[in-house]
Amino acid sequence: MEDDDFDLGLRLRALRQLNELSQRELAKRAGVSNAVISLIEQNKSSPSVGVLKKVLAGIPISVSAFFSQDLTPRQKVFYRAEDLTEIGSGNISYQQVGRDLSDKALQVLHERLKPGADTGETLLRHESEESGIIISGEIELTVGDQRKILKAGDAFYFDSRIPHRWRNSGEVDAVIISACTPPTF
Amino acid sequence: MEDDDFDLGLRLRALRQLNELSQRELAKRAGVSNAVISLIEQNKSSPSVGVLKKVLAGIPISVSAFFSQDLTPRQKVFYRAEDLTEIGSGNISYQQVGRDLSDKALQVLHERLKPGADTGETLLRHESEESGIIISGEIELTVGDQRKILKAGDAFYFDSRIPHRWRNSGEVDAVIISACTPPTF
DNA sequence: CTTTCATGCTTATTATAATTAACACTATTA
DNA sequence: TAATAGTGTTAATTATAATAAGCATGAAAG
Incomplete structure (x- = not known):
């Protein structure tokens, strides 16, 4: 600093x-x-x-x-994963990295929302944090009493215990890469 | 901004x-x-x-x-594209969601590697896991004695204690969204 | 080879920031 | 009643940054 x-x-x-x-x-x-x-x-x-x-x-x-010269020492590592597992339905697609996350500490999703697609109000009660980046399209994200429209390149980070929802407020498909931890289901 | x-x-x-x-x-x-x-x-x-x-x-x-406008008692949820913290240098760009991750459980990065960019051999001893998805371009990953080329849409998930490296094996910039946990170093 | 374009760098001029020295105001004190 | 010492502000000068124009190099094209 x-x-x-x-x-x-x-x-x-x-x-x-x-x-x-x-x-x-x-x-x-x-x-x-x-x-x-x-x-x-x-x-x-x-x-x-x-x-x-x-x-x-x-x-x-x-x-x-x-x-912000945050030289957060970063682990420079990657490894090959399995095919993405489709866990969504309807007009929201969730493609999950990895098949069985029961012993893992991270859930990464490739999400696609059709125009107008809405997650509905979600109240999560487990202790986890969620973050992601918008790849394309437009997403209206509501977290607690905060609301904002995010576009390609924008990102988010919040505590999952706060009620949240998001929907595709644009005219085209919206793509998000998101991560949350832990993947307790 | x-x-x-x-x-x-x-x-x-x-x-x-x-x-x-x-x-x-x-x-x-x-x-x-x-x-x-x-x-x-x-x-x-x-x-x-x-x-x-x-x-x-x-x-x-x-x-x-x-x-750093961290006077805000309110938790920062939304990050605009230009507010992502650039923590890279040279021919690899790491744009991190959030600035100070010391109290957070998740590190999400928007990475961009120029053609030929290479992380070099890295041996990490931290107990953490990392996952991500290739957005565009081509990445060659080496983990232990395994090696694979990943393209747009492919993903990875690994235990970062395994020695590994990756490089952009394509002709154009490679873009990755990755997440790892925890960011405690 | 010459021409053309793009790159980064340098110089002389102009615009702006930083200094110096004042000013106006307030509160304290003899 | 000054007289003094503190405050923030301002005007004129000096120092520095920003501009415009040109220089030098290198790559690509003719």
């Missing part, structure tokens, strides 16, 4: 290249001159937060996310 | 007063002139991040904490 070793120029450059943008392309999106990007990346100038905001909006990334 | 309504001046003033510092006292500690504090708090000037760093060091608070 400390910023002493925070190299702003390096971080901006990494983010820009990660998003496959040239200095000029980013500058154009951000509405600044290309020299600004060059100078900032070389740490030859310290941008005002106003300008930094504009630049980051062109990537896009928020200022707070930019400074 | 969460920063659209971010009032930098207001936030600085609130933090300064919370710490019972006068503009002059804070300026002295920060090594800047007192007028700077006044102008920033009135949003009459947009400080460079260099100056902002110095000012915040006088409170003291880190830049990342300053921009």
Whole structure:
């Protein structure tokens, strides 16, 4: 969380290249001159937060996310799974990773909702947390007294004990990848 | 974006007063002139991040904490695409849902690997499980003595204590949504 | 080979932020 | 009644960042 070793120029450059943008392309999106990007990346100038905001909006990334150098040490590992198991019905498809989750600590789902599809009010009483990312389409998610429409790339994280529901508020199929833990059924 | 309504001046003033510092006292500690504090708090000037760093060091608070609007007593549920925390570098992008996972039981990531991107051999000794789904592109996974190429729609589930690695074996970017539990390191 | 385009970098000028030194206000104190 | 020390604000100057234009390199095309 400390910023002493925070190299702003390096971080901006990494983010820009990660998003496959040239200095000029980013500058154009951000509405600044290309020299600004060059100078900032070389740490030859310290941008005002106003300008930094504009630049980051062109990537896009928020200022707070930019400074969150959360180097959460991440486990870099993957393994092959079984075919996805269809556990849904009607106009909502739930494709689950893995067949028998009884001894597992994680449930990952590939969900597809047809337009208008609704989960209905759900009250879960087990201790678990749920998170996911919208792949395509549009989802209206209600958690407790909070409600928001999420689109492709947006995400969510909540405690499953809070009453929640979601529905496809768009005109096309909505696709979500979600995860929850533990998969106690 | 969460920063659209971010009032930098207001936030600085609130933090300064919370710490019972006068503009002059804070300026002295920060090594800047007192007028700077006044102008920033009135949003009459947009400080460079260099100056902002110095000012915040006088409170003291880190830049990342300053921009993290975690004042919200309310649990954060919705994350916009640009608010996902980028924790990657180089040719692998990891966008994490949520910033501080220290009290959470789930880590969900939106990953993007450039062609040829490779994690290298990793040996992890944590008791955790990981799962995910390939959204697009092609991934070659190696786990123990098994190896397989996964394409869009394929998925995986494994015990992360097994040595493993993965790389983008295709010609285009590969996108994965993955989850692992717990994020306690 | 030359031409064209895109890339990142550099320089001179312009715009903006930071400093210095004042101002106005309040509360305390002689 | 000043006189003093604290506060936040402001104006003029200086320092710095942002712009516009051009330079240099490298890749692809003619």
